[in-house]
Amino acid sequence: MNILATAATEHRGLTITLFGIFVLATLGITIWAGSQTKDAADFYAGGRGFTGFQNGLAISGDYMSAASFLGIAGAIALFGYDGFLYSIGFLVAWLVALLLVAEPLRNSGRYTMADVLAFRMRQRPVRTAAGISTIVVSIFYLLAQMVGAGSLVALLLGVSGEGAKRWTIVAVGALMVIYVAIGGMKGTTWVQIVKAVLLIAGTALMTVLVLAKYNFNVSALLGAAADASGKGTAFLEPGLKYGATETSKLDFLSLGLALVLGTAGLPHILVRFYTVPTAKAARKSVLWAIGIIGGFYLMTLALGFGAAALVGPKTIKASNPAGNTAAPLLAEYLGGGAGTTGGAILLAVISAVAFATILAVVAGLTLASSASFAHDLYANVIRRGKASEKEEVRSAKLAAIGIGAVAIVLSLFAEKLNTAALVALAFAVAASANLPTLLYSLFWKRFNTAGAVSSVYAGLISSVTLVFFSTVVSGTEKSLFPHADFHWFPLENPGLVSIPIGFLAGWLGTLLAKDKADPAKAAELEVRSLTGLGAH
Amino acid sequence: MDSPPTADSTPTEVQLIEESAEFAALRKTFRGFVFPVTAGFLLWYLLYVLLSSYAPAFMGIKLFGHINMALLLGLLQFASTFAIAAWYARFADRRLDPPATAIRERAIVINPRGAGE
Numbered sequence: 001m002n003i004l005a006t007a008a009t010e011h012r013g014l015t016i017t018l019f020g021i022f023v024l025a026t027l028g029i030t031i032w033a034g035s036q037t038k039d040a041a042d043f044y045a046g047g048r049g050f051t052g053f054q055n056g057l058a059i060s061g062d063y064m065s066a067a068s069f070l071g072i073a074g075a076i077a078l079f080g081y082d083g084f085l086y087s088i089g090f091l092v093a094w095l096v097a098l099l100l101v102a103e104p105l106r107n108s109g110r111y112t113m114a115d116v117l118a119f120r121m122r123q124r125p126v127r128t129a130a131g132i133s134t135i136v137v138s139i140f141y142l143l144a145q146m147v148g149a150g151s152l153v154a155l156l157l158g159v160s161g162e163g164a165k166r167w168t169i170v171a172v173g174a175l176m177v178i179y180v181a182i183g184g185m186k187g188t189t190w191v192q193i194v195k196a197v198l199l200i201a202g203t204a205l206m207t208v209l210v211l212a213k214y215n216f217n218v219s220a221l222l223g224a225a226a227d228a229s230g231k232g233t234a235f236l237e238p239g240l241k242y243g244a245t246e247t248s249k250l251d252f253l254s255l256g257l258a259l260v261l262g263t264a265g266l267p268h269i270l271v272r273f274y275t276v277p278t279a280k281a282a283r284k285s286v287l288w289a290i291g292i293i294g295g296f297y298l299m300t301l302a303l304g305f306g307a308a309a310l311v312g313p314k315t316i317k318a319s320n321p322a323g324n325t326a327a328p329l330l331a332e333y334l335g336g337g338a339g340t341t342g343g344a345i346l347l348a349v350i351s352a353v354a355f356a357t358i359l360a361v362v363a364g365l366t367l368a369s370s371a372s373f374a375h376d377l378y379a380n381v382i383r384r385g386k387a388s389e390k391e392e393v394r395s396a397k398l399a400a401i402g403i404g405a406v407a408i409v410l411s412l413f414a415e416k417l418n419t420a421a422l423v424a425l426a427f428a429v430a431a432s433a434n435l436p437t438l439l440y441s442l443f444w445k446r447f448n449t450a451g452a453v454s455s456v457y458a459g460l461i462s463s464v465t466l467v468f469f470s471t472v473v474s475g476t477e478k479s480l481f482p483h484a485d486f487h488w489f490p491l492e493n494p495g496l497v498s499i500p501i502g503f504l505a506g507w508l509g510t511l512l513a514k515d516k517a518d519p520a521k522a523a524e525l526e527v528r529s530l531t532g533l534g535a536h
Numbered sequence: 537m538d539s540p541p542t543a544d545s546t547p548t549e550v551q552l553i554e555e556s557a558e559f560a561a562l563r564k565t566f567r568g569f570v571f572p573v574t575a576g577f578l579l580w581y582l583l584y585v586l587l588s589s590y591a592p593a594f595m596g597i598k599l600f601g602h603i604n605m606a607l608l609l610g611l612l613q614f615a616s617t618f619a620i621a622a623w624y625a626r627f628a629d630r631r632l633d634p635p636a637t638a639i640r641e642r643a644i645v646i647n648p649r650g651a652g653e
Contacts, residue, residue, distance in 0.1 A: 099570040219601030238588035249589040256585040523554035531636040
């Protein structure tokens with residue numbers, strides 16, 4: 001048994017109690033929100049009644065997943081500077097959302113991303129494509145979170161064995177379905193807000209404690225981290241993780257592109273812009289989100305280097321080879337060390353925050369995908385726009401249960417998959433399939449149905465296919481199928497190839513199509529997206 | 537969402553707005569800001585990614601204490617993101633919101649049905 005697991009048995013009761021309080025409080029909020037949810041706009045968009053600041057917190061809650069809290073802190077603790085590279089892409093990406101997407105989307109759409117893509121196109125083909133890509137992106141992201149949740153619980157609670165992991169995945173899945181089916185967007189948004197506040201408070205507390213150890217001298221902290229890493233100044237320079245070969249350098253470029261262009265195409269982020277009353281409030285929510293997320297990533301820098309300096313890479317690796325427990329281990333150290341009451345309390349608090357993080361993010365993903373299923377695929381494609389509002393919301397709730405079930409089953413099979421690769425894949429699909437279509441729809445008048453359909457499918461199929469034939473799936477010991485080798489694509493992240501394919505296919509599809517864009521609808525979208533005239 | 541089908545010959549009211557000089561000016565102001573700024577920050581980010589991969593010696597230059605070029609450029613990415621966000625917020629408040637509101641409100645006075653469904 002490693003150190004953390006031994007400590008875990010001591011603080012387990014406390015962690016479970018704290019987490020239980022979070023679950024009870026959020027269930028209370030969910031039931032209250034459910035009683036306030038009367039129509040489709042309440043269920044899908046929280047009644048559009050949130051303020052820019054509230055939504056900014058909720059966006060941050062949706063975005064700061066366990067992968068960024070535990071994963072980035074761990075990557076910095078083990079790989080030093082290269083771990084930091086992730087957070088820069090994740091943050092800069094928000095400028096794409098702020099400048100090009102948030103306000104036009106808020107003005108033009110109603111409940112889903114497909115509302116904007118299908119605005120001036122033939123509804124059924126475009127909504128089918130956009131609905132499928134929404135669900136695919138959300139499921140990849142959902143898998144990453146749930147698989148992560150399974151192994152995390154085992155680590156943090158000190159329970160080993162496959163049974164505990166599986167029950168965790170099932171329990172997380174059941175809770176997220178309850179949040180979404182009962183609380184809708186209103187309940188889910190409040191869960192995100194509570195979680196964001198907890199996560200920021202926890203991270204800020206640890207950051208202050210780390211910096212206090214070095215008299216708030218950042219350079220001294222970096223020096224101590226470099227010394228403790230055993231790699232010297234190389235620890236503070238790029239290259240430890242991505243600099244090995246020409247291929248890994250290209251892979252890093254590909255990852256960087258997917259990160260910076262993916263955020264503005266993530267459906268669970270896009271639907272957040274519908275929860276505020278106006279485009280100006282959507283802008284304000286992104287501004288708050290940039291401030292909160294940026295501050296959070298700066299703090300993970302202190303946590304990562306702090307963990308390297310104070311806990312040391314040997315202890316971190318012994319607990320979890322990927323470094324995912326660096327932040328909890330650091331919490332224990334800062335509280336007074338293993339075996340102390342302070343250490344146990346801080347470890348329990350940070351573990352409970354990590355669980356809350358996972359739970360909130362999966363709820364957001366389930367909501368976005370079930371909303372798209374009900375509003376795009378069921379109401380507009382299957383029922384051809386003839387479903388009543390009540391039927392539509394009921395189908396969304398049923399879809400939440402269905403997607404929850406699918407996610408649970410897939411997560412049980414995908415336990416071995418690398419969660420970071422799954423998240424990066426979700427970003428790559430979003431950047432290849434969703435972003436090109438969204439930008440063309442908003443900014444290119446000639447863009448038409450054929451262009452929209454080809455850009456979604458080309459981006460979606462190329463990114464998923466390239467990953468299937470990469471080392472993520474086969475060819476190395478870390479692959480999904482370690483004993484088979486049918487890989488020919490050298491990179492782990494498909495973005496470098498599939499994002500240009502998505503843009504190119506949208507352009508070619510538009511030029512080659514016989515049906516022209518509808519000029520009246522194009523004018524309507526343009527005026528509405530810029531002025532909010534006729535916005536919901 | 538569902539607007540009545542329009543005849544080909546007569547432009548719709550929204551099309552008239554779209555063709556107005558006022559709207560053309562708003563679109564020009566908006567695109568004149570967001571397109572070049574987007575190109576700028578994407579290139580700046582790409583430069584940073586490429587330097588991280590292909591110029592390790594440059595990134596390893598020590599500036600003061602243990603702060604090196606890589607860390608400084610990384611923190612500058614944060615700083616530029618915050619600065620661009622604040623810059624856009626000011627710009628939108630002053631140059632985009634007033635004309636957008638004016639166009640919207642005039643359209644609603646002429647045609648109250650345009651006020652949203």
